[in-house]
Amino acid sequence: MSAASVDELFRSINECPGARDVFCPAIVSAPGAPAAVELNSVDKAGASSGKFSIAATGWLDDRGLTIEVLLRGDLGDGCATGVREVGDGMALILVCPTAEGSATRALLVVRPKVVRTPNDAPVQRAGRAG
């Protein structure tokens, strides 16, 4: 799977056999303040099959936006981006390594946006349906 843009990344994921369960949460936070969201994977029968949590913090300075994101799942110890600079309109990909015995890995696409005015309305671009 290769990608040169966010759109191309989602096209690649669409073509990836076996990819499933897309979650598209969005949260708002203040610069420097941590924010977190918890996700429950639910199968077609409505049973919970997994739990993830995402914790994110972003900082703004003269150089731009710096972020740190942590993804935790109930199958592994989780993984983090570390502190990384992110350019305007860019995305960051986080792939959690396989937990022992797990048939899947978690791929997280992080798209932070700095909202400077009420007119800076962001638009969520969804990936594939699960």
Next chain:
Amino acid sequence: MTARARRGGGLSGTRGGIAVLASLLLIASGLAAGCRTHTRVIDSPFAADDEYPQLFWMFTLIEVPADADLPPLGSL
């Protein structure tokens, strides 16, 4: 004049309300696009009276097969 009005809190609150509404619309748009989202925000310190700039986080989480050829960690 109230303390909130003196510090411009009325206008800020209106902007915050717009941001909250935008958040709800964003999540709704994700649902409309086919995302099966079962989420619970457990820590989001954003408040209606917060000032700009704010950070809007859009996440997409996909479970992929363990043997899938994935891009390395990095930015696009």
